[in-house]
Amino acid sequence: MAEIRLKNVSKRWHNFVGVDNFNLTIHDREFLVLLGPSGCGKTTTMRMIAGLEDISDGEIWLGDRLVNKLEPKDRDISMVFQSYGLYPNMSVYENIRFPLRVRRVPKEQHHEKVMQAAKMVELLDFLDRRPAALSGGQRQRVALGRAIVRQPNVFLMDEPLSNLDAKLRVSTRAQIKHLQHTLQVTTIYVTHDQIEAMTLADRVVVMNKGIVQQVGTPTEIYDNPANTFVASFIGSPAMNLVPGELRDGTFLADGISIPSLPRDTSGPVTLGFRAEDASLVSEGGQFRADVYSMELLGEATMASFRIGEQLVSIKSDKSYRAEIGQRVHAVIPSSACHLFDARTGTRVSQPHKS
Ligand SMILES: Nc1ncnc2c1ncn2[C@@H]1O[C@H](COP(=O)(O)OP(=O)(O)OP(=O)(O)O)[C@@H](O)[C@H]1O
Ligand SMILES: [Mg+2]
Numbered sequence: 001m002a003e004i005r006l007k008n009v010s011k012r013w014h015n016f017v018g019v020d021n022f023n024l025t026i027h028d029r030e031f032l033v034l035l036g037p038s039g040c041g042k043t044t045t046m047r048m049i050a051g052l053e054d055i056s057d058g059e060i061w062l063g064d065r066l067v068n069k070l071e072p073k074d075r076d077i078s079m080v081f082q083s084y085g086l087y088p089n090m091s092v093y094e095n096i097r098f099p100l101r102v103r104r105v106p107k108e109q110h111h112e113k114v115m116q117a118a119k120m121v122e123l124l125d126f127l128d129r130r131p132a133a134l135s136g137g138q139r140q141r142v143a144l145g146r147a148i149v150r151q152p153n154v155f156l157m158d159e160p161l162s163n164l165d166a167k168l169r170v171s172t173r174a175q176i177k178h179l180q181h182t183l184q185v186t187t188i189y190v191t192h193d194q195i196e197a198m199t200l201a202d203r204v205v206v207m208n209k210g211i212v213q214q215v216g217t218p219t220e221i222y223d224n225p226a227n228t229f230v231a232s233f234i235g236s237p238a239m240n241l242v243p244g245e246l247r248d249g250t251f252l253a254d255g256i257s258i259p260s261l262p263r264d265t266s267g268p269v270t271l272g273f274r275a276e277d278a279s280l281v282s283e284g285g286q287f288r289a290d291v292y293s294m295e296l297l298g299e300a301t302m303a304s305f306r307i308g309e310q311l312v313s314i315k316s317d318k319s320y321r322a323e324i325g326q327r328v329h330a331v332i333p334s335s336a337c338h339l340f341d342a343r344t345g346t347r348v349s350q351p352h353k354s
Contacts, residue, residue, distance in 0.1 A: 019210045275313040290327050291322050
């Protein structure tokens with residue numbers, strides 16, 4: 001049983017708060033992703049769980065054990081570091097074998113376990129090489145192989161794909177997902193790449209400046225962001241956010257007028273809608289503006305507009321064409337609209353289905 005519970009966990013260095021009051025239960029065998037911009041406290045959270053960093057406040061539980069004071073080696077956790085941390089003087093085989101030696105796993109089991117792990121990460125052809133003679137992606141797989149060789153209770157992976165090129169990231173990502181599914185080990189995975197988070201996670205924790213912003217499944221976070229930070233961090237492009245005014249259930253901003261919105265709030269608000277939820281039309285609709293730029297994405301066309309300070313994107317059919325500067329209209333259904341507090345950025349209404 002490898003449930004992990006963090007209760008009011010904080011990390012401070014003097015006056016600086018790296019992680020602020022983190023509360024979460026990570027379920028047995030869950031794939032949890034910590035997502036947030038650089039410096040938001042992802043690695044620190046991970047290091048506290050691994051026992052590599054003392055916690056300033058709170059409790060960390062692994063199953064029914066309070067592990068605050070437990071040495072890293074007694075926590076039965078494997079960590080893949082942001083930089084792979086391979087031993088340069090050891091072969092791939094010995095690198096993968098290393099955790100077995102440290103943990104005094106009986107010698108006669110080593111060969112079989114190393115070969116099994118190496119097979120899973122597709123390194124059987126490279127066992128005699130030193131890390132220096134491997135590509136970035138192969139080194140990454142050695143680090144993974146070393147993490148899985150002894151089947152721990154928990155995997156911690158800190159940006160394991162950060163040094164790979166785009167294509168390799170996609171294939172290694174699929175491999176990690178498959179491995180986790182096969183091994184059924186509770187996994188916490190750190191990334192600042194929202195696509196990686198969305199594709200891998202059972203649940204995502206979005207962090208900013210040491211504070212958890214939202215915890216939810218990828219769908220929940222995409223469809224129902226708790227605030228403008230999450231809305232602007234998830235999705236490619238991110239959710240359009242337009243400041244304006246809500247009056248009698250109608251949202252008003254330059255070139256935008258959307259009726260049939262909730263009437264329980266009024267005054268300054270931020271409107272959110274996703275590029276794919278609006279559609280370009282030749283006239284009418286709730287939105288009109290001049291095309292600022294057009295991007296052909298292959299499977300679709302993305303038109304963008306300047307509304308005040310904001311750039312707004314609307315996705316269209318791949319055959320859609322318009323000139324830069326051309327006036328176009330768009331339909332933005334009220335059911336696709338999210339409203340956020342203009343000052344705090346907190347959601348003030350659920351998208352309502354009409
Ligand atoms: N030993 C330390 N002393 C003081 N501040 C620290 C220390 N370690 C980390 N920090 C600060 O804590 C904050 C969180 O750092 P952390 O490494 O957890 O960020 P991160 O989310 O992993 O970022 P990245 O995506 O860049 O790896 C940062 O502002 C960092 O400067
Ligand atoms: Mg980090």
